[in-house]
Amino acid sequence: MKSELTNVSSLGVPEQELFSLVTHSDEESEKITAPRYSYWQSVFRVFFKKKINIIILGLLAVIILFAYVYPSLISYDRYANLADAQSKHLMPLDAMQKFGFNLHWILGAGAAGDPTFDTIWVGSRISISLALICALINMTIGILLGAVWGFSKKMDAIMMEIYNIVANVPYILLISVLVLVLSASFWTMVFALTVTGWLGIAYSIRVQVIIIRDREYNLASKCLGTPITRIALRNILPFLTSFIVTLAAAEIPSYISYEVFLSYIGIGLSDMSLGKLIYEAEPAMLTNGWQFEFWSPVVVASIITVVLYVAGQNLGDASDPRTHM
Amino acid sequence: MTKYLLKRLLHGLVSIVIVVAIVMVLIYSLLNRALIFSNDMTYQKQQNNAKISYSFRKWQEYGYLDYVTFADYMNGLVRKGELDAETRDEAISIGRKPENDSEITAEYVEKFTKEYESKGFTVERYNAVTSRKKLASGGQQILFAHRDRPLIQRLITYFSSIVTIDTIHYVDEGTDIGERGLTFTTHDPLYGGKKFAPAIIGNGTRHKYLMYFDNQFPFFHQNLITISLGKSYSLNNGVDVLETMLNSQGSYVTRPITFPTGLKEDSADDLHTATYTEGSREVSQVLMDRFEDDYTNVTTRKNGMSKIGYSFSIGILATCLAYLLGVPIGIFMARHKEGLVDKIGTVYIVFIMAVPSLAYIFLFKAIGGSIGLPTTFDMNSTSRLMYLLPIISLALPSAANLMKWLRRYMIDQMNSDYVKFARSGGLSENEIFFKHIFKNAAIPIVHGIPGALLGALTGAIITERVYVVPGTGDFLTRAINANDNGVIVGLTMWYALLSVVAIILGDILMAIVDPRISFTDENR
Numbered sequence: 001m002k003s004e005l006t007n008v009s010s011l012g013v014p015e016q017e018l019f020s021l022v023t024h025s026d027e028e029s030e031k032i033t034a035p036r037y038s039y040w041q042s043v044f045r046v047f048f049k050k051k052i053n054i055i056i057l058g059l060l061a062v063i064i065l066f067a068y069v070y071p072s073l074i075s076y077d078r079y080a081n082l083a084d085a086q087s088k089h090l091m092p093l094d095a096m097q098k099f100g101f102n103l104h105w106i107l108g109a110g111a112a113g114d115p116t117f118d119t120i121w122v123g124s125r126i127s128i129s130l131a132l133i134c135a136l137i138n139m140t141i142g143i144l145l146g147a148v149w150g151f152s153k154k155m156d157a158i159m160m161e162i163y164n165i166v167a168n169v170p171y172i173l174l175i176s177v178l179v180l181v182l183s184a185s186f187w188t189m190v191f192a193l194t195v196t197g198w199l200g201i202a203y204s205i206r207v208q209v210i211i212i213r214d215r216e217y218n219l220a221s222k223c224l225g226t227p228i229t230r231i232a233l234r235n236i237l238p239f240l241t242s243f244i245v246t247l248a249a250a251e252i253p254s255y256i257s258y259e260v261f262l263s264y265i266g267i268g269l270s271d272m273s274l275g276k277l278i279y280e281a282e283p284a285m286l287t288n289g290w291q292f293e294f295w296s297p298v299v300v301a302s303i304i305t306v307v308l309y310v311a312g313q314n315l316g317d318a319s320d321p322r323t324h325m
Numbered sequence: 326m327t328k329y330l331l332k333r334l335l336h337g338l339v340s341i342v343i344v345v346a347i348v349m350v351l352i353y354s355l356l357n358r359a360l361i362f363s364n365d366m367t368y369q370k371q372q373n374n375a376k377i378s379y380s381f382r383k384w385q386e387y388g389y390l391d392y393v394t395f396a397d398y399m400n401g402l403v404r405k406g407e408l409d410a411e412t413r414d415e416a417i418s419i420g421r422k423p424e425n426d427s428e429i430t431a432e433y434v435e436k437f438t439k440e441y442e443s444k445g446f447t448v449e450r451y452n453a454v455t456s457r458k459k460l461a462s463g464g465q466q467i468l469f470a471h472r473d474r475p476l477i478q479r480l481i482t483y484f485s486s487i488v489t490i491d492t493i494h495y496v497d498e499g500t501d502i503g504e505r506g507l508t509f510t511t512h513d514p515l516y517g518g519k520k521f522a523p524a525i526i527g528n529g530t531r532h533k534y535l536m537y538f539d540n541q542f543p544f545f546h547q548n549l550i551t552i553s554l555g556k557s558y559s560l561n562n563g564v565d566v567l568e569t570m571l572n573s574q575g576s577y578v579t580r581p582i583t584f585p586t587g588l589k590e591d592s593a594d595d596l597h598t599a600t601y602t603e604g605s606r607e608v609s610q611v612l613m614d615r616f617e618d619d620y621t622n623v624t625t626r627k628n629g630m631s632k633i634g635y636s637f638s639i640g641i642l643a644t645c646l647a648y649l650l651g652v653p654i655g656i657f658m659a660r661h662k663e664g665l666v667d668k669i670g671t672v673y674i675v676f677i678m679a680v681p682s683l684a685y686i687f688l689f690k691a692i693g694g695s696i697g698l699p700t701t702f703d704m705n706s707t708s709r710l711m712y713l714l715p716i717i718s719l720a721l722p723s724a725a726n727l728m729k730w731l732r733r734y735m736i737d738q739m740n741s742d743y744v745k746f747a748r749s750g751g752l753s754e755n756e757i758f759f760k761h762i763f764k765n766a767a768i769p770i771v772h773g774i775p776g777a778l779l780g781a782l783t784g785a786i787i788t789e790r791v792y793v794v795p796g797t798g799d800f801l802t803r804a805i806n807a808n809d810n811g812v813i814v815g816l817t818m819w820y821a822l823l824s825v826v827a828i829i830l831g832d833i834l835m836a837i838v839d840p841r842i843s844f845t846d847e848n849r
Binding site: 170253266267285298 | 352678682786787790801802806820821825
């Protein structure tokens with residue numbers, strides 16, 4: 001082992017500067033000298049320390065702006081050019097030649113002569129809204145029930161049975177039956193995706209709760225007479241924040257993907273969502289010169305999901321207190 | 326251990342029954358039952374009362390309700406000996422309107438109504454539809470009773486009809502088919518009776534050949550026990566789900582065969598699969614020339630694989646490829662954390678996790694197509710290249726999933742005490758990684774292997790659709806779109822069974838790999 005000790009006198013500093021007498025003060029010794037720690041402040045400090053996160057957030061802002069503000073600024077009519085045979089299936093350059101250079105035609109024209117760029121953002125608004133609403137509902141129910149599920153042994157037995165059974169009912173069947181019974185509207189879709197969707201989330205929360213439920217600090221808390229609800233809300237939930245954020249980060253894009261998947265197999269929204277757009281543009285993929293109208297919604301859907309996923313994952317990492325050092 | 330597993334299996338079977346019950350409620354009670362006729366041409370051609378009785382007949386056939394017509398009731402009375410045939414003939418024809426009924430008819434109509442209403446049936450009568458005093462097309466007056474089948478009865482009927490054992494009493498006892506019985510022969514008559522080929526031939530059974538050998542894998546076949554999951558209606562009329570999935574597809578393979586009558590012909594018929602259809606021989610000259618009895622219903626040989634065959638061969642190869650790629654890369658990523666491969670791998674994992682599966686499958690298709698790989702599946706092609714893109718499209722995403730979990734498990738294990746201890750004990754990093762960390766991290770991975778293998782049987786919806794693979798992947802979605810209830814119930818049951826078995830097998834495999842896990846009650 002190499003010695004790490006340094007001889008003080010070799011530093012060449014006068015002794016007064018190295019050591020000085022400090023008088024004892026009762027008042028000073030009462031102060032706690034640990035640096036001030038605020039959880040959410042630290043989360044954002046860690047989050048913004050990574051430069052990539054700023055870019056991702058910028059992209060997210062652009063996406064939200066285009067999906068929610070842009071469609072209300074333009075007057076969008078999908079079938080405005082329906083009668084004009086010359087305006088259908090245009091590549092961006094041809095479209096801009098025909099309609100003049102502006103943002104609407106930057107991705108060419110679709111099968112109905114509609115500006116693909118506008119169509120995509122109108123569709124994105126529906127898809128993103130669907131994903132956000134479903135995630136909100138599923139996460140809320142999932143977290144609340146999952147916490148109870150993890151605590152109560154009686155409920156665990158019942159819920160495990162329900163989970164095993166529901167997990168085996170084909171999801172596609174359930175959704176399509178609901179869509180057939182209730183009509184293929186936006187809120188039907190929300191209902192279909194949330195009626196059993198929370199179970200998976202509740203299950204993973206339950207596993208996490210069981211892991212930390214019996215840790216020493218919770219046992220101690222219980223021995224001191226803390227009520228169960230307080231243990232759940234004050235001792236366990238903060239512990240799970242990072243997990244929940246990471247879970248939400250995976251959930252939100254997954255609903256967009258799921259909507260795309262359902263539309264592709266023909267069980268979907270009647271509204272013009274991203275999935276429906278891809279489904280309708282699929283034949284165009286095989287036609288030379290038309291590929292653009294297929295690939296643009298696919299690429300936009302991918303960008304949206306990747307941005308949401310990465311932003312959420314990084315926020316999840318940042319909300320883990322262990323990274324706050 | 327056996328006891329525990331049996332308990333688990335039984336538990337699994339109970340949940341399957343509940344799942345099937347839920348699905349039955351969904352499709353029989355919640356969905357509009359007229360939907361099943363949406364693709365039925367016969368239904369659309371029918372008119373007036375004929376349409377009503379046709380739909381009730383079909384609803385009975387597909388398990389919605391019990392349906393009895395007045396004529397059935399009268400014939401039943403004759404069979405029971407409560408009525409003679411003459412009275413029946415007199416009473417059986419109901420009037421165009423209830424007022425027109427003859428006295429004796431009215432008497433029996435009342436009996437019929439009383440008897441069935443007491444059983445909980447609804448009795449309905451539709452008067453004749455006439456135009457200018459003449460019967461309109463399908464306007465014949467009808468009288469019938471019907472009752473919705475209760476869920477419990479439907480479940481019992483379904484589960485009791487899954488396994489059927491062929492007996493010599495299959496053919497209606499009233500039919501004269503000669504002596505009923507099973508014959509064992511060492512020289513199968515289909516091979517000219519000269520070659521040694523044991524077979525059991527039945528008369529009176531549903532299948533003519535109950536056991537036989539032929540040159541097709543697995544060479545020995547039996548028809549004694551038939552498993553049926555549910556009869557299809559609109560997709561593959563009258564054929565069982567399992568049979569639809571197992572029958573070969575493609576174009577016919579003809580070869581010279583000798584029919585029982587001695588007729589020699591090039592045909593694709595597989596005579597070993599002959600089943601009984603009453604009175605079928607007499608109605609067709611072709612069948613008269615070929616067969617000596619009513620065992621005329623044969624399947625044909627085709628050059629392609631079955632639906633399950635395609636799905637399974639693609640799925641199994643994709644699973645192997647996924648493990649071959651995912652496991653080493655996952656280990657490498659964990660071993661050289663924050664290295665170049667780890668960073669690229671993480672980007673790839675994020676890509677697969679976040680991007681809709683549809684998008685990357687199309688991306689793979691576009692890339693594959695641009696380097697000259699076949700992008701659509703053709704059953705008649707002998708090229709093996711067409712399997713490549715579906716396999717890759719299935720393997721790459723699941724490899725990403727494996728990489729993600731294996732990397733995370735290994736990194737979690739790296740901080741455990743036993744690793745620090747092993748390191749302080751002087752083990753080399755390679756030894757620590759492969760002998761200690763990998764063994765521990767692989768346990769949850771091992772649990773998923775049976776699921777991945779059995780999952781290959783269910784097929785992949787998007788991949789098969791994108792590459793036009795004739796597999797089982799889109800069977801369920803097509804059944805849903807066509808409102809084919811029998812197929813939906815059958816497939817649900819099949820998927821549930823696979824998943825229950827997969828989880829149990831995964832647990833067994835995990836217990837084999839990890840000696841710490843035990844299923845005996847004392848150690849748990």
